[in-house]
Amino acid sequence: MRWLSRLNPRNSLRAQISFASGAIALLLSLALSYYAAENSKNQIEKSEGESFARRAASMLDVLDRGMFERSREIQNAATLEDIRDPDVSVGRKREILERLQRSFNAYAWIGICDVQGKGLVGTGKYLEGKDLAKRPWCSKGRDRAYLGDMHDALLLSKLLPNPSGEMFYLVDVAAPVIDKQGKLQGVLCGHIFWKWAEEVLDSKKTPGMDTFLLSQDGLVLSGPEPARSDLAKVAPLTLRTLRQSGQRSGYLLETWADGKTYLIGYAKSSGYRDYPGMGWISLMREDVTQAFTPARQLRQRILAMGVMLGLMFAWLGWMMAGRIAGPITRISQAADKVAAGELTYDVPMQQGNGEVAHLSTAIHDMVGSLTREISERRKAEEGLRLSAEVFANNSEAIVITDASNAIVMVNRAFTEITGYSDREVLGKNPRILASGRHTKEFYQGFFTVLHSHNQWRGEIWNKRKNGEVFPEWITVSVLRDERGEVTHYIAVYLDLSERKKEEERIQYLANYDVLTGLPNRYLLNDRLEQGLSYAQGHQARLAVMFIDLDHFKNINDSLGHDIGDALLKMVADRLKQCLRRSDTIARLGGDEFVAVIGDLNSEDEATFIAEKMIASLMQQFDVGEYQLSVTPSIGVSIYPEDGETATLLLRNADLAMYRAKDAGRNRLEYYEAAMNAKAVQRLQLENDLRSALAKGQLTMYYQPKVSVSSGEVVGMEALLRWSHPQIGFVSPADFIPVAEESGLINEIGDWVLHQVAMQQRIWLSQGYRIVPVAVNLSVRQFGQKNFAEKIQSIVRNVGIPTHFIELELTESMLMDIGGDSIRVMDQLNEAGFDLSLDDFGTGYSSLSRLKLLPMKSLKIDQSFVRDIDTDENDEAIVNATAVLAHAMEMKVIAEGVETQAQLDFIRDLHCEEYQGYLFCRPVPESIAVTYLQRESAI
Template sequence: MNWLKQLNPGNSLRAQISFASGALALVLSLVLSFLAAENSKQQIEKREGEAFASRARNALDVMDRGMFERSREIRNAATLDDIRNPHVPIERKRNILERLQHNFNAYAWIGICNTQGKGIVGTGKYLEGKDLSKRPWCTKGREGDYFGDVHDALLLAKLLPNPSGQTFYLVDVAAPVIDAEGVLQGVLCGHIYWNWAEEALDSTRTPGKDILLVSRDGLVLSGPEQPRSELSSLAPLTMQAIRQGGNDSGYLLEKWSNGKTYLVGYAKSSGYRDYPGLGWASLVRQDVSQAFAPAHQLRQRILMMGVALGLLFAWLGWLLAEHIARPIVRISRAANKVATGDLAYDVPEQQGGDEVAQLSRAIHAMVSNLTREIRQRRKAEESMRLSAAVFANNTEAIMITDADHNIVMINRAFTEINGYTEAEVLGKNPRLLASGKQGKEFYRDFYAALHNKDAWRGEIWNKRKNGEIFPEWVTVSVIRDQQAAITHYIAIYMDITERKKEEERIQYLANYDVLTGLPNRYLLNDRLEQGLSLAQRHQTKVAVMFIDLDHFKNINDSLGHDVGDALLKMVSQRLKGCLRRSDTIARQGGDEFVALLGDLNSEDEVTFVCEKMLHSLREEFEVAEYHLSVGTSIGVSIYPDDGETSVQLLRNADLAMYRAKDAGRNRFEYYKPEMNTKALQRLHLENALRSAIAENQLMVYCQPKVNVNSGAVVGLEALLRWKHPQLGFVSPAEFIPVAEESGLINEIGDWVLRQTALQQRLWQSHGYAIVPIAVNLSARQCGQKDLVEKIQTIVRDTGLPPQFIEFELTESMLMDMGVNCLELMNKLSSAGFSLALDDFGTGYSSLSRLKLLPVKTLKIDQSFVRDIATDENDEIIVNATAVLAHAMEMKVVAEGVETQQQLEFIRDLQCEEYQGYLFSRPVPPDEAEQFLRQD
């Protein structure tokens, strides 16, 4: 029973020591576990919170830089000549925009709207012809660069490939398109898939953490929460911190609406360079159960350690039974751990007022101070190593001087740029770099600004060790001590030699043509304005000559652009040789040149120059192995007789040049007022025609094709009609050539084909037995590379079988297109469409070519049918044509049959079908139903 007494603390000092040691260890472990866990939580909260905020800020920086790059691409594209020139074909502009979209596949669409808000060109031809006037980018983009916030894309979602059918979101960047005269032409916009921005928020880069993007209005744009939900309802404290934080970032703890408490880091977008940002905010959050898991693990480990230490101390106390030795041994062991470098070990304190307790507290304080100082020293050393690495590896030259302007430190880039080694410059004054280009006044202002503002930034010309003088961009800062006394100067240099050269090249490219070296249109305009000012002051005349090479396109198409470019260089030199040194010859673009003759007293001087140019260009050019001749058409306008502004003079000279081409080419013409009148009439007709397309003034009439023997309607021909609100019906002979020249014929042709196919389907749905309808194709339409695919798409979309559409091509068109026409006709025939040769006999067709064409129908022109009963020659021609067609297994259709006598003649000639007023004039579709029979 003696050992039981020894276990009783009231009877045994050893038991008291043992139990006291064990209890003390357990209490200390509980306190330490709590304090360590709380301290760990605070450290984790601060460290992870700052890391989350930094991650959020980095994600926003990536998106801001991306938006800046997209904006710069759109702005650069808006300044391209081919984009801002209203005369450049739409197809050319579309090719440029599609290449831009191809370079950055995050673009959903890139396009241009005009000043009326109508889409004029876009990638994939989407939104072309659409009313975009209510789009913010189309209205606000006219005033300057535009950045649009995230929005849905209901229209583009239907037009663009979208297998899922879900609504997707876009962000916009836009810039105004201003032509060379400073006139706003429209707005260039790029729609960017929102998926691009979501890549910057990819949570897989930070596993276990959620990343959210919030709009300026507090809507969740991306992340694990419901899209478009309000952050103020999910996490009101976080939303309040974002709104009150300005552009700062930060972090906090908050319980969200889903019941979970998160550690949240946030940051707000501050833009990038001239991109102001859209006010977005980014959040990075993590469930505190995961974020503070290390703290809970630490508490458990400390508690387990406390239990183990309590048992250990109790066992040692029981064995040693030494009241003084017990804490001394414990302190000794703790001191040994600290001595071996274990700074994470926390020395427990001994309670009491004796020497052992004082020693314990002193050691505890010493270890804490020592640990803190070592950690601070390590942090400072790491910071110094980082600063030294940044200083040494910076690509910009860095030079540090003392207060007396003696160089005390340089980096490696300084030696690479200036050529001086560290040993050659240390202790010397920076004036050894002076080039002598800046005088005393410059340096006086330099030091005055430096001492007043403690910083200076600007351009300086310095001299390298080898004597080369070069430009540098320098930033100088003043370092002061706590008493505001100057201790050091820090100068950062950046060599801008290449930038200077690039600026000079840009200046050259902005004013001169790259191919010929002649002034371009911008420099021409500047010199023309100067010439007009001098002419006005000295009461002299100025001549503007618009020079265009005749049929130059044939040389490019047949011999290649390299030969064409070489020829343009030679032509420019000959034209330049025909002028005085005071005159200007500029390349306007392509094969167009403009000459400016100043200080003139009479038109005779201009006539002499024009004749000299025509004579000079008549001589052959030797380009490689070719001997080439070119003609030229020249138009002349005179100041002040033909205009008082540069715009008027250039426009009138251009009109005179076209008059020279119409008059036979290879000649010159002076401007006359009636030229402008004719051009205005054509322009008004073209503008009215554009309005006619938009306002549905165009109509499709139908004229029957009748079987000669049975009198039954076996086909129809679609004929375009235009009813103007004021002018009434406009003759196709007037507006079709305008549509051809302006390029509107492509859009009109697509419309006619679509209306014709839809009308066929409408008749079919009403129970009529439909017959093939013939649609005319123009040469301009046949020049489209994707014509066959476009035709197939239109007909397929209407659901009409291709055998109910017949295409008519004129004989003259076949001659102009040559081999390309044969390829086009074979494709149309293979697609199931019938083909007819219209106006046969008027174009001097080659019979050898005719037999190669997949044509099933030959239409005899009405000029031969009109006098068939009275003119023996016409009868012979029609008869020969019918025999030829039948021999080639073609059907013959006679056009313009107006009398019964004409009908009898073509019946005797065994023509199968006819058209003409004898049976019916062209009629609207609702009247044409009478020619169709009910199924």
């Protein structure tokens, strides 16, 4: 019962504090759970709503792409000669249409109505002879391509096999059929099962989420609601939002007619390419009781935690209340000890007017006078001991002198810093530490400030016992007695030696290159600005040289960065020896150096120095066990002719250096104004190229490959062309290097491969016997992650076998590819792609590397074929190349064959294929298709 009485808040302060603590914790948990749940619900609504909108947009994109492909497929079929020709038999046309229907299993029926609207021919002979004039596709498809929205098919649902007896829903795609004289022959139409669209939506469906497809009028085309039902009747807010919102996608919450509240994401169709779309709308919804389950669970967890925290705080309050009530117990215990004679015991004193306070005051006063003296003495002793420990163990040196400046006390840090022991300095003046660097006037000012302010603080140079001069930060204070007379001086020293060294190190790193010790970019700019100031003031000339080592990356890649760094140090020393002491040579980073030569009399001086650098670097470097040599490309700009600012001179010297590299490397080039114009032109070309793909300015041309023995077209090469809106056709020799340097080549390369594969698929669907088409690859494409998997995916998604795509690599690429690229080539070969080596003879590839590559064919560059019948050297090169390729079991293809004599020559060498103007120039796909043979009739 006594224990229960202690828990009653009416009888116990301790119980009151405990219950109050628990209640506060529980209330805070309730507020926190509500806030966290609401915040979580808002976040879920936003993230899930945006996710639903993106998925809805993805489904519409798949449907629009599919409709675009079907529209283009029907339009292509309408241009087939056998379809356009009125003299071709109905059976032949039906055969073509049935083969087209088999290419896409969603076609319910494909047929043609004539100009009077009568069914001319159709798959399965359905609707032949029927009056189709009132069908929208038959009437509206006469002038241009037609796409119809979803509709029922009463007639076809009876004609076509339909075991279920359910109504068919179709989507129409039609195009006019026009003969060679431009006369309308009829309309070709493809009926697509609406189940195709429903299957797309089902493939995107997630358990617990509903997917809808709506017409632009708000009718349900597919989804849980009945077909053709009006969304306004079940979700009026959603439909109103769709009609009023100007955004293509979004999300909202609404309670539908079934009484459930849903989180809804929507997206509106915008078509695909030249397909404007049907105005379809995609919705995804999820019951909020499911969507907001994480928020509800979070609230429950926080409430459970709040209950546990309430219990814990109640327990803590109980414990703390016990501490509050503790003084009463201690007073009672103290009274017992005092009564027993323990006068040294410090009795706690309780404030107030109650009995406890009175009792504690009486006991405290009784023993206070007896214990105060003992306590104060112990505190004083402890303070002195602590002060002595602090003085002795302080990391800063402390010196105490008397009024006459005689040292009376030093600590351990003083001995460690100065080297003097306390016995060596006690009684002496601190001037024994003087370094001699400070003047008499300095010390006079020092004592003036010290006595006027009782303190001086600053940096002083002193001398250690071993004679070493060092900097220190010192604080000197004056102690005075009651009369204001000086009794002592206290000096506290902090050794700044390491800090000074670190500052010097930081200053060095900020201005000098760590590897070579040359000035860095920051110090170079400062030196260059100084040189320009001098040149401007004295009407002098100044030269800036931009020096870049040729092919230095090969040394790092092959021998390692440690060898490369050692070589850079030696190069820096030789470049420095080529300059005057007043000149500056700096390293910008990597293998780039910049020299500043001031006070020039003429350009000949700069030329002399540059040629001296070239000759010096060409001499052999002994780096470890290797004997290496490097060559520089040097660009020079002159002040004031080529610029009057440091930025302009450096930029122009850089442009001149790139001109030196383009001109063959290992040479000197002076800046010319045309270089800047060329750089601006290249930048403009890069900017235009970035938008060329999106604006449809890039097109594909094809050049046939011809069998030497039979004269038949056995392959083609895909060639990229750019039709610029202002300057016309841009040569690939101009824009392909720009694409490679800017990184656009990866995106363009993927587009080219997809276009070629898609064109192959179109030709195949049109009934042509396709041949392998070669696509050129760039070395940058091999640097992409999972490159082999990516191009396999592109070809696989289009739906053609990989052996119909041939990949061409230039010989110059072999110098840049490494082991990983060879592995990628092996993966491509195993995937079924044929690899071909292009432009053979123009690079410097080794036979040892060539034999490791999985090449199926080798192309002789046209520069050797062009003069093959007049130049003995070219004749010998082509002959040797053919023998080499055949020995390595590779097919030989000759490029640039323009004359019959050249063709006869390569025929004698048993070359398998050729391509060139003798047979055909590169042509667009509309002409290239004429070189393909049609498949034989089934």
